[in-house]
Amino acid sequence: MPSNGTPHLDRGLGLLQATSLNLSNMVGIGPFITIPGFIAAMNGPHALIAWVAAAVLVICDGLVWSELGAALPGSGGTYHFLRETFGRTNSWWGRLMPFLFIWQFLVSGTLELASGYIGAAPYVLYMFPVFQSQNTSGGLPLGVKCMAAGCAIAVTLALCRRTRVVGWVSVVLVAGTLLTVLTVIVSGLMHFDYRLLTWPADVFGPKATRSPLAGLGGAMTIAIYDYLGYYNVCHLGEEVRDPGRTIPRAVLISVVLIAVLYLTMNTAIIAVVPWQEAMKSQTIAADFMERLFGRPVAVTFTALILWSVVACVFAMTLGYSRIPFAAARNGDFFPVFGQLDARGHYPTWSLLALGGLTAVFCFLPLQVVIDAAVTVRILIQFVAQIAALDWLRRKRPDVALPFRMKLYPLPSLIALCGWFFVFGSSNLKTRVAALAVVLSGVIVFAVWQALSRRHSGAGLAK
Numbered sequence: 277m278p279s280n281g282t283p284h285l286d287r288g289l290g291l292l293q294a295t296s297l298n299l300s301n302m303v304g305i306g307p308f309i310t311i312p313g314f315i316a317a318m319n320g321p322h323a324l325i326a327w328v329a330a331a332v333l334v335i336c337d338g339l340v341w342s343e344l345g346a347a348l349p350g351s352g353g354t355y356h357f358l359r360e361t362f363g364r365t366n367s368w369w370g371r372l373m374p375f376l377f378i379w380q381f382l383v384s385g386t387l388e389l390a391s392g393y394i395g396a397a398p399y400v401l402y403m404f405p406v407f408q409s410q411n412t413s414g415g416l417p418l419g420v421k422c423m424a425a426g427c428a429i430a431v432t433l434a435l436c437r438r439t440r441v442v443g444w445v446s447v448v449l450v451a452g453t454l455l456t457v458l459t460v461i462v463s464g465l466m467h468f469d470y471r472l473l474t475w476p477a478d479v480f481g482p483k484a485t486r487s488p489l490a491g492l493g494g495a496m497t498i499a500i501y502d503y504l505g506y507y508n509v510c511h512l513g514e515e516v517r518d519p520g521r522t523i524p525r526a527v528l529i530s531v532v533l534i535a536v537l538y539l540t541m542n543t544a545i546i547a548v549v550p551w552q553e554a555m556k557s558q559t560i561a562a563d564f565m566e567r568l569f570g571r572p573v574a575v576t577f578t579a580l581i582l583w584s585v586v587a588c589v590f591a592m593t594l595g596y597s598r599i600p601f602a603a604a605r606n607g608d609f610f611p612v613f614g615q616l617d618a619r620g621h622y623p624t625w626s627l628l629a630l631g632g633l634t635a636v637f638c639f640l641p642l643q644v645v646i647d648a649a650v651t652v653r654i655l656i657q658f659v660a661q662i663a664a665l666d667w668l669r670r671k672r673p674d675v676a677l678p679f680r681m682k683l684y685p686l687p688s689l690i691a692l693c694g695w696f697f698v699f700g701s702s703n704l705k706t707r708v709a710a711l712a713v714v715l716s717g718v719i720v721f722a723v724w725q726a727l728s729r730r731h732s733g734a735g736l737a738k
Contacts, residue, residue: 290516298506298507299453300590302504302505303534304587306395306504308399310501311545313498313555320475323491324539324542334506342679343680345513349519350602352603357664380652382633386634388504389634390645393589394641397423401420425635429631456577456581457541463569468547497650524679549567597622600626655710659692665688
């Protein structure tokens with residue numbers, strides 16, 4: 277603690293904890309709920325192409341995160357990067373970009389968090405079918421939605437602890453997560469039926485009725501959703517020990533490890549459950565285990581899936597809570613979000629606000645949440661920080677670069693093209709919603725700036 281006694285964030289995260297937080301964030305419920313969707317997007321097991329394409333995009337983008345995170349370690353991730361590059365120009369545009377990121381993050385970040393709780397609900401119903409039997413609407417029962425919202429609040433309250441303690445909790449949680457994934461992989465490989473991976477003749481054969489890559493963009497959106505979180509440690513840069521080395525290593529290790537695990541796991545599942553059945557399942561991992569070992573084992577395994585969900589939302593909420601905190605501390609957001617608990621040194625109001633918004637979004641349909649969580653952030657997060665890295669290299673020679681990506685700018689260009697492809701492939705309503713979030717943010721920022729100038733002028737007059 278500083279000599280003046282002011283609460284501060286602790287540097288309590290080493291490479292093990294940082295990588296664990298990333299892995300917890302990346303696995304979560306994603307691969308256990310999205311396999312049906314990405315198979316349906318391309319109508320066959322050749323949808324695995326989308327996993328590979330998404331992995332290439334994420335690895336290239338991970339290099340962008342690694343270089344920025346090592347050069348500009350601080351709380352807030354993309355917000356911090358945009359502020360330290362464009363914000364240093366003191367122009368209207370430079371002030372707008374960090375604000376827009378926070379504005380869209382309040383939507384995309386909490387939607388992503390809510391997707392974990394929503395996606396876990398069908399598995400809860402699988403374990404306790406009595407709840408499903410009482411549901412006559414065809415969707416999730418209201419009671420289950422309320423339970424999901426309650427869990428969002430509970431996880432938020434559990435994070436009101438010192439970072440050092442939370443970091444070690446993440447290591448324990450990710451151990452259970454990796455056990456869950458490895459259980460699926462080993463079980464699938466033991467009962468692997470390569471004949472189920474045969475691609476339909478009407479996709480690549482002479483009788484093909486549509487392009488074999490039709491639906492690639494939609495499938496990549498789902499795959500990218502599953503990869504999200506490879507950058508989580510960048511939100512906690514101020515709490516990482518030796519960030520110039522730890523952040524790039526944590527990002528790249530988690531990306532490569534999860535890319536291999538995902539591809540292997542998804543292949544193992546659809547080599548046991550025919551893809552025609554898999555793409556109609558709401559609880560594909562439980563159905564997979566029940567087919568192999570019976571319902572009692574599947575129910576036990578479902579508990580491990582729910583463990584993975586807790587690990588995911590735990591890591592995400594921790595990292596995401598630092599974004600509004602960093603913005604408020606720098607005067608770019610409401611001051612209350614910059615307050616730290618005097619004893620635990622965690623951002624109290626930022627955590628509680630994220631938990632509350634996440635709880636509200638738990639009442640939305642899952643597919644809407646997934647599509648919006650990915651698409652809304654593309655322009656003001658992924659694309660914007662690629663531009664920020666270029667700006668940093670050209671305009672800020674005073675900033676040391678402890679990590680430099682190889683073959684620059686090729687990885688950045690691949691990531692940029694990939695993000696534009698995914699955005700253009702999303703459905704029209706989602707693109708309109710994403711652009712509406714940006715436009716509304718510009719309007720709110722302009723009004724806020726005008727009111728701030730008027731308030732400052734009135735203060736000077738007095």
